[in-house]
Amino acid sequence: MYFVARLVGKTVAFLSPLLRRGGGTSAPGVALLGLHPKAFSKLSESLEKGSVLISATNGKTTTTRFLSEILNDAGVACVSNTSGANLKSGVTTALLTKERHHEMGVLEVDEAALPEIVKENRPRMLILMNLFRDQLDRFGELESIAKRWREMILELEPDTQLLVNADDPILATIGLQRPGSIFFGLGDASGYSREELQHASDSANCPQCSAPLSYGHLTLSHMGDWKCENCDLTRPQLDFEVSEIQLDGLTRSEFVIQSKSGRHEISSSMPGLHNVYNALAAFSAASEIGIDHDGIASSISQTVAAFGRTEKVEINDREIHILLAKNPAGANANIDTLLLHSGPIHLCVLLNDRIADGRDVSWIWDVDYERVLNRVETLHVGGERSFDLALRFLYGGFEKDKIEVADSVPNLLDSLLSSTPKHSKIFILPSYTAMLDLRDELVRRNATHAFWKDGK
Amino acid sequence: MTEVRICHLYPNHMNIYGDRGNISVLTKRLQWRGYSSSVTNVGIGDKFSPDDFDLCYLGGGQDKDQNLIAFDLAEKAPAIRSAADDGVSFLWVCGGIQLAGKRYVDASGSELLGVGILDLETIAGTERLIGDIAIRSSVDGREFTVVGYENHIGQTYLGSDSRPLGEVLHGYGNNSFDQVEGAVQQRVIGTYLHGPLLPKNPDLADLILTWALEHRISESVSLEKLDDNFAVNAHKRAVSRAGLKR
Numbered sequence: 001m002y003f004v005a006r007l008v009g010k011t012v013a014f015l016s017p018l019l020r021r022g023g024g025t026s027a028p029g030v031a032l033l034g035l036h037p038k039a040f041s042k043l044s045e046s047l048e049k050g051s052v053l054i055s056a057t058n059g060k061t062t063t064t065r066f067l068s069e070i071l072n073d074a075g076v077a078c079v080s081n082t083s084g085a086n087l088k089s090g091v092t093t094a095l096l097t098k099e100r101h102h103e104m105g106v107l108e109v110d111e112a113a114l115p116e117i118v119k120e121n122r123p124r125m126l127i128l129m130n131l132f133r134d135q136l137d138r139f140g141e142l143e144s145i146a147k148r149w150r151e152m153i154l155e156l157e158p159d160t161q162l163l164v165n166a167d168d169p170i171l172a173t174i175g176l177q178r179p180g181s182i183f184f185g186l187g188d189a190s191g192y193s194r195e196e197l198q199h200a201s202d203s204a205n206c207p208q209c210s211a212p213l214s215y216g217h218l219t220l221s222h223m224g225d226w227k228c229e230n231c232d233l234t235r236p237q238l239d240f241e242v243s244e245i246q247l248d249g250l251t252r253s254e255f256v257i258q259s260k261s262g263r264h265e266i267s268s269s270m271p272g273l274h275n276v277y278n279a280l281a282a283f284s285a286a287s288e289i290g291i292d293h294d295g296i297a298s299s300i301s302q303t304v305a306a307f308g309r310t311e312k313v314e315i316n317d318r319e320i321h322i323l324l325a326k327n328p329a330g331a332n333a334n335i336d337t338l339l340l341h342s343g344p345i346h347l348c349v350l351l352n353d354r355i356a357d358g359r360d361v362s363w364i365w366d367v368d369y370e371r372v373l374n375r376v377e378t379l380h381v382g383g384e385r386s387f388d389l390a391l392r393f394l395y396g397g398f399e400k401d402k403i404e405v406a407d408s409v410p411n412l413l414d415s416l417l418s419s420t421p422k423h424s425k426i427f428i429l430p431s432y433t434a435m436l437d438l439r440d441e442l443v444r445r446n447a448t449h450a451f452w453k454d455g456k
Numbered sequence: 457m458t459e460v461r462i463c464h465l466y467p468n469h470m471n472i473y474g475d476r477g478n479i480s481v482l483t484k485r486l487q488w489r490g491y492s493s494s495v496t497n498v499g500i501g502d503k504f505s506p507d508d509f510d511l512c513y514l515g516g517g518q519d520k521d522q523n524l525i526a527f528d529l530a531e532k533a534p535a536i537r538s539a540a541d542d543g544v545s546f547l548w549v550c551g552g553i554q555l556a557g558k559r560y561v562d563a564s565g566s567e568l569l570g571v572g573i574l575d576l577e578t579i580a581g582t583e584r585l586i587g588d589i590a591i592r593s594s595v596d597g598r599e600f601t602v603v604g605y606e607n608h609i610g611q612t613y614l615g616s617d618s619r620p621l622g623e624v625l626h627g628y629g630n631n632s633f634d635q636v637e638g639a640v641q642q643r644v645i646g647t648y649l650h651g652p653l654l655p656k657n658p659d660l661a662d663l664i665l666t667w668a669l670e671h672r673i674s675e676s677v678s679l680e681k682l683d684d685n686f687a688v689n690a691h692k693r694a695v696s697r698a699g700l701k702r
Contacts, residue, residue: 136472136607141518199476210524353697359587360605362651365474387690391655394686395480405686 005036009096025085029092040088043095044105044121049076051105051121052285053114056129058330059278060086060108061306062270063129066282068106070299074291080106082306083451087113091121111145115152118160125288126156127163128171129281132221132329133200133366135358146170153177163284165277166236167223173207176236184284186219187241187258192273193217193224200328200366208233219273220336221329240284242276249340250310250321250425257283264293267301271310272337274330307451308435310337315413315447317422322438325349325429326357328366335372338427345375346426348416349393350383350434357431361385364392373398378419382406383434409441459492460668463509466517466525467497470551473605475515477652478549481661482511488682491669500525504532506539511668516550516650526568529555533571540573545667546644549653553639553646554578554610574639574646575615581632584609588698589627589649591637593660600659601625603694604649606637612648614639621647626698643667656690658682 009032032039044051054063061084068080079102081094086108094107109117111131118126128149133142153174156162164175166183175181197204201221204213206228216225227234244256250271257264257280268279279300286296305311313320323338325331338345349369353361369392379402381389386405393403404419406412416426430438442448464479483493498504517525529536540546548556557576560568570577586607593602602622611631614620620630621638629637630648638647645664647653654661662679669677 133472141472143518143520199471210520360473360607360651362474362477362605365477365652365655366471385690385693387686387693388651388656390686391690392477395477395484395655400683400686403686405689 002036002039002042005032005039006096008032008035009039009092025081025083026087026089026093028096029089032096033089033092040092040095040117041120043092043098046098047079047095047103047105049104050124051107052125052127052289053107053109053118053121053123054127054129054281055109055111055114057111057132057134057327058333059129059274059281060084062275062309063127063278063281064106064108065306066279066300066303067285069303070282070286070291070296071104071106071289073299074286074295076104076289076291077101078104078106081108084108084306086110088117091117112148115148118152118156122157123160125161125163125285127281127285128174129165129277130168130220130223130329131170132327133363134327134329136360146174150174150177161288163281163288165223165281166238167219167225167277169213169222169226169235170207172236173233181236182239182284182288183236184240184280185235185238185242186217186225186245186276187238188243189217189219189224189245189273192245192247193219197222198332198368200332200368206231206233220277220333240280240287242280245273245276247271247273247340249342250337259284259287261287261293264297266297268303269301270303270305271340272333274333274337275310308430308439311448313442313448315442315445316417318417318420318424318426320416320426320428320442322428322430322435324432324435325367326432328363331367331429334429335368339372339375341425341427343425344377345372346378346416346420346424347372347376348380348382348412348426348428349389350381350412350428350430350438351385351389352383352431352434352437353385354433356433361388364389369393370396378402378404380404380406380412380416382409382412383431383437409437413441413445457490457492458669458672459494460486460511460665460672461509462493462495462668463504463512464495464497465504465512465514466499467515468499469521469525470515470517472516472518473550473650474652475549475650478513478515478547478654481654482513482665485658485661485665485682489680500528504535506535506542506544509539509544510671511545511547511664512536512539514548514552514555516552522551522555523568526555529571530569536571537573540642540644543643543667543671545664545671546573547653547664548644548646550608550648550650553612553648556639556644556646557612558615560610573644574641575617576612576639576646577615578610578612581609581611583632585628585632587627588694589629589637590625590695590698591622591627591629591649592625593622595621595640595663598659598663600657601691601695602647602649602653602657602660603691603698604647604651604653604656606648606650608648612639617641621645643671651694656687656694658684658687
C-alpha cells in the first residue's frame with residue numbers, strides 16, 4: 001500500500017508544477033498523507049543520516065538554505081524544502097523528491113506544526129532559533145507556542161541533539177531543561193546593540209520568575225545578553241559565539257565565530273544582524289555534524305538569499321530589494337537593515353490578509369516604521385490592505401499627499417519605476433502572499449525566476 | 457489652547473494588537489484641529505487620580521499580562537468609577553471590555569472582579585470567536601458602522617444598565633448568541649474590536665474625542681470634519697472582508 005501511495009504522491013509531484021501556482025510544493029504531500037498517514041515517518045526513516053529540523057518565527061528559510069549549501073558542498077547530499085513549504089504536507093513533499101544519493105534531510109518546520117513533525121521524524125538535530133509575536137489569529141499568544149515547545153523537548157528522543165539560540169530568553173530556558181543542549185548567540189554586539197526594547201517586543205520578562213530582564217546588549221526584539229536580577233537566571237554559556245560584527249550596508253556582513261575548535265572568520269553576502277543569527281545557527285549545526293570549518297565558512301560566503309528574503313532584482317536600471325516582512329520582529333529587522341543603506345530610500349510596503357499572511361493585520365501598528373520615515377524619498381503602499389498601510393503611515397507622521405496607494409501589482413511597479421530616478425534602490429517590504437504576487441509580476445516581466453526554481 | 461488629558465492604562469502590559477495606533481489617532485485628530493493633548497502612561501503601582509484626565513484608554517493583552525494587571529486595577533477601581541461618574545470618556549478594548557465589567561469567570565470557574573464601570577459579565581467559553589467583524593452603531597444620536605477584528609474566548613453578557621455599542625452585521629460580537637457587540641454606559645465604551653479600532657473608524661474616534669473635549673471645557677463641542685479618505689477606503693475594504701464567508 002505504501003508503495004502505491006508513494007507513487008501517487010510522486011505523480012502529483014510531477015504534475016503540480018505543470019499546474020503552475022504553488023509550484024507543487026505541498027500538493028504531493030497532501031495526496032500521499034491522505035493515502036498513507038504514516039508516510040512522513042517512513043520517508044524520514046529512509047534518510048540514512050537522519051534529518052535536521054529548523055524552526056523559528058523568523059529566519060527558517062535562510063538558515064535552511066545556509067545549512068543545506070554547507071552540507072551539499074561538503075559532500076553530504078541533502079534533501080530540503082527550500083521553497084519554504086513548511087507544514088507537514090510541505091516537508092513530506094520535500095522528502096518525496098529524495099533521490100537515491102540523498103543521505104540527510106534539512107527541513108524548515110512551521111512553529112505550530114513542529115511538535116507533531118518532531119515526533120514522527122525523530123530528527124538527529126533540532127534547531128530552535130527565535131519566537132516572536134506573529135499571526136495571533138493562527139498561533140494564538142506567543143506563550144502558547146512556547147508551552148507546546150517546552151512539552152515537546154521533554155519528550156524528545158535521547159539521541160536528538162538540541163541547538164538553541166541562547167539570546168532568546170524563552171528558548172534558552174527551554175534548552176536548559178535538557179542536559180547537553182548546544183547554545184549559540186552573540187558574545188559581543190558592539191555597534192549594533194539598541195538602547196531600549198522595541199515596542200513590539202514580547203517576553204522581556206524572566207521566563208522563570210516574571211521579573212523584567214536586564215540586558216548587557218540588546219539585539220533584535222527581546223534577544224540579547226539577558227539576565228534576571230531577581231532570580232539570577234542568566235543567558236547560558238555560549239558554545240558558538242559571534243563577535244567583531246561589521247555590517248557593510250546591504251552588500252556584506254563580516255564577523256567572527258568562536259567555538260571550542262577556535263576562531264573562524266566569516267564573510268557573508270547576506271546583510272543585517274538577523275542574517276548573522278541565521279549564519280551562526282547554520283555554522284553551529286554544521287560544526288556539530290562534523291563538517292570542516294574552512295569548508296563551512298566558504299559555503300556561507302557563497303550562499304545567496306532565498307527568494308523574497310533580501311532578494312535583489314534588477315529592472316529598468318533600478319535595483320529592487322525585496323525584504324519579506326510578515327511580523328513586527330521581521331519588519332523591524334528589515335528596517336534596521338535598510339537603515340544600513342546610506343543613500344535615498346524609496347520605500348514600498350505591501351500587505352495582504354490571506355491565511356498565509358495572517359487575517360489580522362493589526363501588527364503593522366507594532367512596527368517601528370517611524371525610524372526610517374525621515375529618510376524616505378518616495379513611499380508606495382499596496383496589497384489588499386493598502387489603505388490600512390496608508391493610515392499607518394498617515395498617523396505615523398508621513399505627509400498625506402506623498403503616500404502613493406497602488407490598486408494593483410502592475411500599477412504599483414509602473415508607478416515605482418516612473419517615480420524613481422535611474423539607478424535608484426527601491427526597498428519593498430511585502431507580507432508573504434504579497435511577496436508571491438509581486439514576484440509573479442516580476443517573473444512576468446522577465447526580471448527574475450519563478451520561486452520553485454529557486455536554488456536549482 | 458485646550459489640552460485634552462489622555463490616560464493610557466498599562467501600556468507596557470496591554471498592547472498586543474497595535475494598541476498604540478489608537479492613541480496616535482486620538483492625539484493626531486486633536487492636533488489636526490488645533491487642540492493639544494497629553495498622554496500619561498499609568499502602569500502597575502502608579503496612582504490614578506480621577507480629576508487628572510478627560511479620556512482613559514485600556515487595550516488588550518496576553519492572558520498572563522491581563523492577570524498581572526488585574527490585581528493592580530482592583531486598587532484603582534474606586535478612582536476609575538468616580539472618573540466614569542464624572543463624565544470622563546473611556547475606551548476599553550479587547551481585554552479592556554472584560555476588565556470594565558463586573559466580573560470575569562475563567563475556564564476553571566475562578567472569578568476575577570472587574571472595575572464595574574460597565575454593567576456586564578464575561579464567562580470563558582469553549583470556542584474562540586475570531587475573525588473580521590462589522591457592526592452598526594447608534595450612540596448619542598450618531599449612526600455609523602464600526603469595523604475591526606475580534607479574537608476572544610470570553611463570552612460577554614450585558615446587564616440592564618449598559619447598552620450594546622452596536623448590532624452585529626457580520627462576525628460574532630459579545631457572545632455566540634445575542635448578535636450585539638460592545639457596551640456603552642455613561643461615556644464609557646467597551647468593545648472587542650481591534651485592528652486597531654480607531655484608524656478605520658473615524659466616526660467613533662470623533663465621538664470619543666467630542667466627549668473628552670466636553671469634559672475638559674464643560675460645554676458642548678462640535679468637531680470640524682477632516683479629510684478621511686484613507687479611512688473611508690480602509691473601512692470599505694474591511695466591511696467587504698467581513699461580508700465574505702468565513
